[in-house]
Amino acid sequence: MGEMIGLGLLEEIIETILWTGNIRDGIPLSCFLISDPGSGKSRTLIPFHGPSLHRSDDMTSSGLLDIMERDKEGKVKHILISDFNAILSHKSSTTNLTMGNLLSLMSEGTVRIDDGRRNKEIPHAPIGLIVGITPKMFESKFPQWDMIGFRRRFLPIFYCYKAETVREIMKSIGDGKTSMASKSLKNVVLPPKQNKPAWNDTGKRYLDSLAFQFTENLAQQPRISYGPDRSMVITPETGKVPLPFTPMQMLQEIAEAHALRGRSGRVREEDLKFASMVVDFTRYGRPVAL
Numbered sequence: 001m002g003e004m005i006g007l008g009l010l011e012e013i014i015e016t017i018l019w020t021g022n023i024r025d026g027i028p029l030s031c032f033l034i035s036d037p038g039s040g041k042s043r044t045l046i047p048f049h050g051p052s053l054h055r056s057d058d059m060t061s062s063g064l065l066d067i068m069e070r071d072k073e074g075k076v077k078h079i080l081i082s083d084f085n086a087i088l089s090h091k092s093s094t095t096n097l098t099m100g101n102l103l104s105l106m107s108e109g110t111v112r113i114d115d116g117r118r119n120k121e122i123p124h125a126p127i128g129l130i131v132g133i134t135p136k137m138f139e140s141k142f143p144q145w146d147m148i149g150f151r152r153r154f155l156p157i158f159y160c161y162k163a164e165t166v167r168e169i170m171k172s173i174g175d176g177k178t179s180m181a182s183k184s185l186k187n188v189v190l191p192p193k194q195n196k197p198a199w200n201d202t203g204k205r206y207l208d209s210l211a212f213q214f215t216e217n218l219a220q221q222p223r224i225s226y227g228p229d230r231s232m233v234i235t236p237e238t239g240k241v242p243l244p245f246t247p248m249q250m251l252q253e254i255a256e257a258h259a260l261r262g263r264s265g266r267v268r269e270e271d272l273k274f275a276s277m278v279v280d281f282t283r284y285g286r287p288v289a290l
Helices: 008-022 041-045 061-072 084-088 090-105 135-148 161-172 202-221 247-261 269-280
Strands: 028-034 053-056 078-081 108-116 117-121 128-133 154-161 219-228 232-237
Touching: 008 028, 008 041, 008 078, 008 154, 008 247, 008 269, 028 041, 028 135, 041 128, 053 061, 061 090, 061 108, 061 117, 061 161, 061 202, 078 084, 084 128, 084 135, 090 108, 090 128, 108 232, 135 219, 202 219, 202 247, 202 269, 247 269
Parallel strands: 028 128, 028 154, 053 078, 078 128
Antiparallel strands: 108 117, 219 232
């Protein structure tokens, strides 16, 4: 009871991203889970828990500081927020400060606060961020995030549902097999020692070619225009193609984390195929239909 049909691939992607926290000398990967309201983003994310994961419904700079200050042993590798829209709906001054600290935390592992009451800086290892967000909110924030470099630190996962999946879900709800009840928890426990899977030359060459497709996907962005009646029209547009360095590193982490999740000491063909599957989810304007 309570299982949502069609979300198995998303769960595998999220669990693999959590395992990027186990890669030696790596930075935990961050992820946008992007789909319409009611499409199962929260139901996918909420069940995950474990020592390396901090879950939150809301977040401010002060809250980030408290989380990092309590995590004296550096166990937290990811922060999970099932509905990022809630954070982005705060007043602009609060949101801007939170976003600035999230950006710092993801790259440097540092949180700073100076709100007139306290001036403090907490060092921490870099943190990954996993959030659910609606397409409209993603599109509205895209120009600002692109300008400050926030977007390029995220793996975007776009998805929707096939008509037959919708019918299957509706039938399951009607039969009482699917409800709004929470799913069973998915406990993710990373090994105490970080690891680095081995690569062979074939795998590296495959990843090189895959990185260019991934880079082209990341160049797709929302273009906002207005119709004759001044209604907003949003269409996909190819923006400036980023350098492939960061996309290559992200794909490498995905393949390595998938190998570690499978308790393998080397990157296998199945890990490369998984990375290729993930790339399919990163095309703005062409979400994967589950």
